[in-house]
Amino acid sequence: MCRWLGYVGAPIHPRELMHDPERSLIEQSRRHATDMALPNGDGTGLGWYANREEPALFRTTAPAWGDENLLELATEISTPLFLAHVRAGTGAPVQQTNCHPFRYRNWLFVHNGYINRYPDLRRRLLLAVRPDLFGNIQGSTDSELMFHLALTFGLQEDPLRGLEAMAGFVEACASEAEIPDPLQMTIGLTDGRTLHAARYASAPVVNSLFVSEDVESLRALYPEREGLAHFADDARVVVSEPLVHLPGMWREIPAGTALSVGFSVEARPFNPRLPDALPAAS
Amino acid sequence: MCRWLGYVGAPIHPRELMHDPERSLIEQSRRHATDMALPNGDGTGLGWYANREEPALFRTTAPAWGDENLLELATEISTPLFLAHVRAGTGAPVQQTNCHPFRYRNWLFVHNGYINRYPDLRRRLLLAVRPDLFGNIQGSTDSELMFHLALTFGLQEDPLRGLEAMAGFVEACASEAEIPDPLQMTIGLTDGRTLHAARYASAPVVNSLFVSEDVESLRALYPEREGLAHFADDARVVVSEPLVHLPGMWREIPAGTALSVGFSVEARPFNPRLPDALPAAS
Amino acid sequence: MCRWLGYVGAPIHPRELMHDPERSLIEQSRRHATDMALPNGDGTGLGWYANREEPALFRTTAPAWGDENLLELATEISTPLFLAHVRAGTGAPVQQTNCHPFRYRNWLFVHNGYINRYPDLRRRLLLAVRPDLFGNIQGSTDSELMFHLALTFGLQEDPLRGLEAMAGFVEACASEAEIPDPLQMTIGLTDGRTLHAARYASAPVVNSLFVSEDVESLRALYPEREGLAHFADDARVVVSEPLVHLPGMWREIPAGTALSVGFSVEARPFNPRLPDALPAAS
Amino acid sequence: MCRWLGYVGAPIHPRELMHDPERSLIEQSRRHATDMALPNGDGTGLGWYANREEPALFRTTAPAWGDENLLELATEISTPLFLAHVRAGTGAPVQQTNCHPFRYRNWLFVHNGYINRYPDLRRRLLLAVRPDLFGNIQGSTDSELMFHLALTFGLQEDPLRGLEAMAGFVEACASEAEIPDPLQMTIGLTDGRTLHAARYASAPVVNSLFVSEDVESLRALYPEREGLAHFADDARVVVSEPLVHLPGMWREIPAGTALSVGFSVEARPFNPRLPDALPAAS
DSSP states (O other), X not given: OOEEEEEEEEEEOTHXXXXXXXXXXXXXXXXOOTTOOSOOOSOEEEEEESSSSSOEEEEESSOGGGOHHHHHHHHHOOEEEEEEEXXXXXXXXXXXXXXXXXXXXXXXXXXXXXXXXXXXXXXXXHHHSOHHHHTTOOSOOHHHHHHHHHHHTTTTTOHHHHHHHHHHHHHHHHHHTTOSSOEXXXXXXXXXXXXXXXXXXXXXXXXXXXXXXXXXXXXHXXXXXXXXXXXXXXXXXXXXXXXXXXXXXXXXXXXXXXXEESSSEEEEEOOOOOOSSOOOOO | OOEEEEEEEEEEOTHHHHTSSTTOHHHHHHXXXXXXXXXXXXXXXXXXXXXXXXXXXXXXXXXXXXXXXXXXXXXXXXXXXXXXEEOOOSSSOOOGGGSSOEEETTEEEEEEEEETTHHHHXXXXXXXXXXXXXXTOOSOOXXXXXXXXXXXXXXTTOHHHHHHHHHHHHHHHHHHTTOSSOEEEEEEEESSSOEEEEEEESSSOXXXXXXXXXHHHHHXXXXXXXXXHTSOTTOEEEESSOSSOOTXXXXXOOTXXXXXXXXXXXXXXXXXXXXXXXXXXX | OOEEEEEEEEEEOTHHHHTSSTTOHHHHHHSOOTTOOSOOOSOEEEEEESSSSSOEXXXXXXXXXXXXXXXXXXXXXXXXXXXXXXOOOSSSOOOGGGSSOEEETTEEEEEEEEETTHHHHHHHHHHHSOHHHHTTOOSOOXXXXXXXXXXXXXXXXXXXXXXXXXXXXXHHHHHHXXXXXXXXXXXXXXXXXXXXXXXXXXXXXXXXXXXXXXXXHHHHHOTTOHHHHTSOTTOEEEESSOSSOOTTTEEEOOTTEEEEESSSEEEEEOOOOOOSSOOOOO | OOEXXXXXXXXXXXXXXXXXXXXXXXXXHHSOOTTOOSOOOSOEEEEEESSSSSOEEEEESSOGGGOHHHHHHHXXXXXXXXXXXXXXXXXXXXXXXXXXXXXXXXXXXXXXXXXXXXXXXXXXXXXXXXXXXXXXXOSOOHHHHHHHXXXXXXXXXXXXXXXXXXXXXXXXXXXXXXXXXXXXXXXXEESSSOEEEEEEESSSOOOOOEEEOOHXXXXXXXXXXXXXXXXXXXXXXXXXXXXXXXXXXXXXXXXXXXXXXXXXEEEEEOOOOOOSSOOOOO
16 A cells, blocks of 8 residues: 655645654655555655646655655755655565656656556556557556556546546456456546546545645644644645644545645546547457 | 574575565564564665575665565575574664675674664774774674674674673763663674574663574474474574464573574573773773 | 676586676676777676576666675576676666566576667567566566567577567568667577577677687686686586687677577577567557 | 766756766766776765755765656756766765765765775774764765865865865875875865865876866857856856867866865865874874
């Protein structure tokens, strides 16, 4: 089970969310929660937007908790929109190209979950990727492939529809191959303006996902927490697990739901559906 | 808290103890026991004797659980005596020269524990290392320094006396600097023939250490466990935590005790004492 | 341009060829020859046969010249058959899964060269790999793909025919896509018994390849060179570039030639040809 | 022989000097000049000032030419003052703590050169470091130790005097130990405002060092080179070897000379001298 975090709002230093909180993403990566079997020590990544349309990427196979470069970077840079990820591998090798976020032009993508029996489905799914996108696949994870399937199915025009079509297609291929419970996912996705998040699984148990409630209320509730004081009114954080356990701070995103976080937070159902044009099984 | 394992007996493939058991060293490095705060993901190492007087070393900063090279090696090589270690750093950087085992000529050394407030003592301790040994220190851990202090105090002539003098000296320096509870240690040490182990702490709580009971009894007790069947009669394993939880399989080494494991297992008290010739404080 | 070395004969320590000679493979990887544009600093690997049918692998992204583990291993192990490789990447990322040798069951494969405009051909070639072999592809190099195409085309039954069919197929796909000079290759390949080598390019300039002449003559010629004295009569070395420059020591393998080195050395022409059953272009 | 580059002027993206020029630092690290024996593949680093008094650091053991993170960073960040370094090790291990720049508070330090027979002098030199600075030494290179000796001898108050005292002290210790030609160095040093550079060796052959001539003249001379057009009037580059070979672009810094580059460039002789208070030899 991976963990990830997305932020959108006035520029902050990523370490304010990645390293500093009591249950920061980095701390989560190694200090086990009661329900956590394994550490997230199989790579980490940070993608952020600052001076260019295209996001910058830092990815490393080193566990996040000991990586000096990540701490330096998260302290130094300032960004209004970023995605961070700590990986617990589910079979694909520990290598930089398997670290999240994945990038395509101005888009970033992170994933927590898996495609069940991925080795049995990989070839079929890879063939469905649009040939001009194929060269952008550099690693061997299910996550990166899911991103490129969603791109194939129109993610750039309609992000949530693209994700739904990806999910529908994966489920259809799994069904063909008689593979049960094919998909487990929370996804973070952004084009540099809006932060999208989706929580979905083919089976009843679904990885968790939370969005921060409005910052104004937080400020009133926790005036002594300086760390929160300078967050702007429209700042929002999406996380796979709460960074601090404060009553009223985090709203759980229901399973089967997608979120778009820009100036406001919009939720809508997430319904996997087949892409309009189904790629050939070749 | 690091974890380590030592084996002496007829040649085996290290993976039989490092990877295969239910609670193998590698599995321990990431799958938390209830009393374990952090994973051992800050480096790993294997030192073994096979074709030469001097042991061979494999050390890597990658977490043990995902390292393909370690698995290949532990599967391929065959050795009658080895020490393996998984590290959870306590301040010193994650780098190969900080991975255990440490080596000097035909000697190997592993450590689980720490010197309390090591940064305040490091210079003082480093100065005490015999100048001709100084160049063999390649990293920056307290563990490597403890090894070289023990070498300075005669480890090669009398291994346990060397360790006791090291412990006595560290405690004396700490006392001078008014540092409480200076030492926490279980140590594995070998010259390629005998495997020594010591369990000691300046304070009441001491990291755990176990030695396997005689293999004969194990065979009778657990005939169905094929993995144990081919171990020779004189095979012994020393571990920081049991590899499998079987009644009668592991004997806890009492705190303040040292063990020498060759054809037989000899235990004796471990009593830190000052070295005969105290290095100047310069 | 990568460099590689294959050895077959009585067991030796790989360092005798990888590290010790004047122009050892490791030295070649960083100390430039006059005709060498770039160092081979993008990863290294050693695959060897010793105790099992299946070879053991050590691969690392670290440059060979500074890797302590490689030196330890090459000093410690003893093997009658090994392949070693130092990589200079041609576009694919520097990661362990892109390091040679590549392995499939009892087979090892190394390559020096490239597929011209590989990104334009990759998808087409990947689709041609037999689905049951697909899961064994872990990296993203042209080299690994060439190996799996050769496996698809019968390498296990007839190694050189498999390589020829691979080469023919790559050339046919390139021709379809109007890509000139598609293939540049020297290949080392072994099943654990025989060492095969092939030298071929679609264009006139072909990377170099050498095989050692018989050891007996060497011994007579260079009695003072102790390093050579203990090589057995049937020992043979295949290298991309001579390890030492001694008259009469190395025989150049002509372009368009394949070699099989076991108890004797057999050469025959290397003729790319289309596989009997051409995979669909899907 | 390492290579390094320092920039001071209006903010630029480091890649404009590190990656883009014909003979960029990164390209130099692998593409050999005729007089270059070995690649600079033993680690790389970038230290830069942007949002804080203290510089940010990125250091990695990966060769600079293949490191994606370095390229991302050098493309994304914008800085008026930075130091970059590519390492060719001279004995100390390849590890992050041995990569330049070294940092102390607001100071950055890079070095090309060596202390002759450093292992024989290391202990003596280490003892001379001021105890409160000792804990800031994280690696094992001569370079980092030189920096901390200069700090010990007053670098923060008078940077060039600090360097001279360090050089004088190293030479005195070497003389005591009868070690010839003790010091070879070009050094880059900055407090975040002024960029200092020194070129010196105890022997006649001295590593090269260059400073860019005024940008105005460059603009007139090479109007078609867009890369230079946006450099501000006061921009200066100090390099161990020219980035492009253009007549009149680079001025060689004479051996035995130190430079201070802020709004103007000031040169003065570099004269090693003993520190006012000599540390005890203990």
